[in-house]
Amino acid sequence: xxxxxTAVFSDTxxxxxxLAKALGHPARVAILRELAQRNMCVCGEIVDVVPLAxxxxxxxxxxxxxxxxISGTVEGAKSCYCINWAALARLRALLEACCPPSAxxxxx
Amino acid sequence: xxxxxTAVFSDTxxxxxxLAKALGHPARVAILRELAQRNMCVCGEIVDVVPLAxxxxxxxxxxxxxxxxISGTVEGAKSCYCINWAALARLRALLEACCPPSAxxxxx
DNA sequence: TAAATTCATCGCAAAAATACGATTAATATT
DNA sequence: AATATTAATCGTATTTTTGCGATGAATTTA
Numbered sequence: 001x002x003x004x005x006t007a008v009f010s011d012t013x014x015x016x017x018x019l020a021k022a023l024g025h026p027a028r029v030a031i032l033r034e035l036a037q038r039n040m041c042v043c044g045e046i047v048d049v050v051p052l053a054x055x056x057x058x059x060x061x062x063x064x065x066x067x068x069x070i071s072g073t074v075e076g077a078k079s080c081y082c083i084n085w086a087a088l089a090r091l092r093a094l095l096e097a098c099c100p101p102s103a104x105x106x107x108x
Numbered sequence: 109x110x111x112x113x114t115a116v117f118s119d120t121x122x123x124x125x126x127l128a129k130a131l132g133h134p135a136r137v138a139i140l141r142e143l144a145q146r147n148m149c150v151c152g153e154i155v156d157v158v159p160l161a162x163x164x165x166x167x168x169x170x171x172x173x174x175x176x177x178i179s180g181t182v183e184g185a186k187s188c189y190c191i192n193w194a195a196l197a198r199l200r201a202l203l204e205a206c207c208p209p210s211a212x213x214x215x216x
Numbered sequence: 217t218a219a220a221t222t223c224a225t226c227g228c229a230a231a232a233a234t235a236c237g238a239t240t241a242a243t244a245t246t
Numbered sequence: 247a248a249t250a251t252t253a254a255t256c257g258t259a260t261t262t263t264t265g266c267g268a269t270g271a272a273t274t275t276a
Binding site: 001002003004025027052053055056059060063066074076077078 | 228229230231232233234235236237238242243244
């Protein structure tokens with residue numbers, strides 16, 4: 001009980017949900033925006049930008065990486081992260097497939 | 109402790125995160141897709157489509173409504189829900205503003 | 217009117233998410 | 247070599263999420 005029942009849903013629904021969930025926190029949104037701006041790899045400047053403890057930021061980075069939205073490598077003592085544009089494109093495509101824009105009005 | 113620190117983030121980051129979070133569950137993705145397909149209002153057929161208990165589906169509907177992604181009204185003994193296209197457009201716009209597509213490659 | 221349907225809410229239990237300080241391992245600097 | 251910086255991980259506390267059965271309020275149907 002209390003566990004997400006992913007098995008009963010389609011792969012695409014699960015994939016979209018996982019990507020959206022990764023974006024579902026303002027800190028992770030801020031991180032993604034930062035990485036999108038400086039398209040080159042960045043490291044712990046993210047910690048300076050995101051107003052949370054270093055360990056918390058590290059945790060959010062880990063989640064973004066697990067979702068495939070960013071990639072990261074160790075560069076000496078520092079860590080280098082950058083955005084995964086393919087994953088972002090995938091998110092957009094899945095969202096488009098799920099709910100293609102419509103002009104129809106809602107009567108509710 | 110353990111509470112989301114929304115106050116320290118920008119309004120747009122919070123807004124995008126909230127919309128994304130609402131999409132961050134396969135059941136809610138499935139509900140949205142269903143409502144997007146039948147553009148007219150639907151009611152408890154959603155419960156038949158989503159393989160979860162009625163009370164759980166009701167909860168997910170409540171969350172989607174709270175996020176503004178759907179609207180719902182009572183229609184006699186039944187409840188009528190439909191998708192909020194404006195909110196979906198807003199999500200797309202916020203995502204676009206956060207991470208505008210780039211052709212730049214990542215070296216990580 | 218009585219029984220059935222529809223669906224929101226309550227109450228609960230288990231799990232996951234969020235946040236932080238402390239620690240650790242690695243590399244850099246002095 | 248000793249110290250400092252960088253960043254991941256651990257441990258922990260709190261909150262939130264997820265899920266379901268049961269209940270209740272409303273409307274429908276018989």
